[in-house]
Amino acid sequence: MSNLVGVPTVGMIGGGQLARMTHQAGIGLGVRFEVLAEGPDVSAAQVARYVTVGDYRDLRTLQDFAAGCDVVTFDHEHVPTEHLHRMVDAGVTVRPGPDALVYAQDKGAMRERLGALGVPCPRNRPVADVGDLDVAAKELGGWPLVLKTTRGGYDGKGVWVVDDAAAAEATGVFSAGIPVIAEERVDFARELSAIVARSPSGQAIAYPVVESVQRDGVCHEVIAPAPGLPEHLALQAQGIALQVAGELGVIGILAVELFETRDGRILVNELAMRPHNTGHWSIDGAVTSQFENHLRAVLDLPLGSPRPRAPWTVMVNILGGEYPDMHKGLLHCLARDPGLRVHLYGKEVRPGRKVGHVTAFGDDLDVVRERARHAAAYLTGEIDE
């Protein structure tokens, strides 16, 4: 606890880049920020003062960490739901709470609940074993099917597109006895994301709906706002996110990943209850970033304006490539583009790993996108001119 009057302590479980950027956003709010980190040198641990190294799967570790915090929140969704219930029972303020968070942790529970709420989703059903799949395929509109483990997947992991039962069996997921749901493969025009923040007092704000471009199942580029999105779809997407946040009792950031179908509908793909890669543009592109609004929400402080500060903001992820030295590339990128915003995560470069992102903003989408893409490609070593 801080010895300054009135200063709250926020504990974040997980020390990745989301915790790193949340800490950065909280410095101005004057909060005391504690991290339960996977190791002494993970991304957030390099930049924050109060770091506890420990295993988020261990209840005792979680309880000891929470004892020093006014509120506990998350950098990821991997803390066991039953541990969170035990913490809540012991009086810890956990935001979002386990009753909400379970819908970001368990895709089966999420699909069932969203279905009950009438929220548009791809057709889906749980499948108990390979024998179920032909029935599932009939019900969901035929092969190919998308198989998803209900827990533990992220960034394309735990997700397979399979053409038939043999391919499904080859994933190994059924023989491992892991719970799986099957979904129709949606013929989408593009992916969108609607991010909202919601506080315990019920206040909520919605960021502009963005377009999210994936590469190999990993978010690669985000354009804010989504170009050419009809207003009714933007409003529907924001409405869905606000409805889901309210009905599920989410506190903090809720990111709703969406498909925009070729026939003009939107369908919910995934939920995340934490600052999200599709909201990183807001650090430089919005009046209040998603990281600051996450903190404000979990502290029940009034939420900040999500208004964009430029007509167009484009964020491109820096995915680890051939070159281990990010700093060398900075010389070129910063000299070429004095308006470029760079966010490095302090992570060792490994192929495909998210090690940072760049953001550009301005009046002309083509120019802004080219600036962000060039910088990201240069920093990863994809191009060298």
Place this chain on the structure above:
Amino acid sequence: MSNLVGVPTVGMIGGGQLARMTHQAGIGLGVRFEVLAEGPDVSAAQVARYVTVGDYRDLRTLQDFAAGCDVVTFDHEHVPTEHLHRMVDAGVTVRPGPDALVYAQDKGAMRERLGALGVPCPRNRPVADVGDLDVAAKELGGWPLVLKTTRGGYDGKGVWVVDDAAAAEATGVFSAGIPVIAEERVDFARELSAIVARSPSGQAIAYPVVESVQRDGVCHEVIAPAPGLPEHLALQAQGIALQVAGELGVIGILAVELFETRDGRILVNELAMRPHNTGHWSIDGAVTSQFENHLRAVLDLPLGSPRPRAPWTVMVNILGGEYPDMHKGLLHCLARDPGLRVHLYGKEVRPGRKVGHVTAFGDDLDVVRERARHAAAYLTGEIDE
């Protein structure tokens, strides 16, 4: 040193709010940031990972601290100049270096040098003792005179306006044998500030010239850009700052505090070679903040755009008042103004102490200024509606 490839280590001497905000700005650049702090819980030490507690007046402490850094820079100007020379002689990269920094440390040296460069300053001369004052008064245009200790003054400390020799003697500064300069009291219309950043390779950028409103010798409000400033004066002010930075070999931020006289001239009041209170608006109001550009400069990275992001940005300092609890007031201020930007420094509230600042930006100066003023007044307890 970081074990990540290519990551430079920046050491900042002094752990106040300038170091705190520099650390915040450096997180995205991925630098390793080390602080030599006055105590374990000072402003910057609450939010940074690598904190050394030690006395900046002790050469050995400085040398040990510098041994782990690629470059050493400053949160304040109080490190003894001779220590800095010893560090440079020992191979430490000190930015700004002592040959430049001395002009921010010693007002006598500054006045002499600026005079030699032909930079417009108030008339001034060193005074050895009280007996010198009548001659000085004649030379400088008569009483009252402004007396300044050549070293150690800041925020109005070490500065007196005196009406006659008796009043000058009553300051006690002459009997203490402290070196003093006398200056004419300038009949100024307002105070301005011109901030530039300069890198070792000679690149420099200039922020828009701002108006700085003082209260009791302490910066209270900053308006960016300075309203109604004729373009030729704005260009002259930026030109002076760029000239001084170049001639003196400043690396990093140089803030030039200026008087705009009632007869339409500008005169240099003070120099600071570090991020400056009159540049705090740039965190939320410019594409690249003064803190990030200070880091880029001392690392010899290309400088970022100083372009403003809104027509008007107003920063108001939060000076400690009656209420020790800053966080209570946040509820009101953030609810009233979702676009308000708040920066608290984690400092215990004491009357008159700078404990934070607020920033507002927008299209209408009157509205923007009212928003920032209201929030600051509320947070300090000056108003409670």
